Amino acid sequence: MTHEMQHAVTEVTARGLPPSLWRPKLEAAPAPRLLPIAGGRPITVIAPHPDDESLGTGGLLHRLSAAGCTPTVVIVTDGGAGYPGIGPTQAHELIRTRRRETWGAIRELCHQGAQPIFFDIPDGTVTEHEDELTEQISAVLPPDGLVLAPWPDDPHPDHQAVGRASRLATAHADHELWQYPIWMRHSIQPDDPRVDDAELTVVCLSTAERQAKRRAVEAHVSQIRSPFPGFGPVLPDHVLELFADGLEPFFIPRTP
């Protein structure tokens, strides 16, 4: 793991900003226009790690699935660096566990038999694989679809790299790109210049959608309860709280 990555992991698991800080801005943001979904366009989620699909887009995925869509969920990395410092055998075990947990999470969100696609790039190294990742994403995107991808300004380097690759992969076809933040509410202030208010939209989840999202997040058991003695969980309660209020933000870039 690179020093930059180690720093990012330490930073994102620190206590972070209070969960209420972003609420006024998110509650005032408009809802995204959902017309393309009613038109039956294909939906693809690009998730840097196993769990980002649930944390970032879980409620929306449940809504789309209930409307008859079968989203494709791409998991970019193998998730093996969730607990920096564990040995290679434990990391291998963690990768297998997280793959199984991803299937469980997607079952909670999508009732139409959606299947994840695993690219298996080593966790924490996406910046080293950005060009090939852009090609891999281009290859799996159906034409004229809605793509849910990470916000490229997210504080996590893997999220930034997947966000950039997704943006490039969607630039030359008739795709619609919605970018979801994960660690923004944890460590970026609402008035930060990286936050473009004109691009910010928020999906307000129903009770059923919130519950489905919670079940999907909880399917990632290895992130909520550390499987390794001496290590705290990657997603402690104060982090989970950031994703539990039924507000799912998406930045929708204006077409250049």
Ligand SMILES: [Zn+2]
């Ligand atoms: Zn992630």
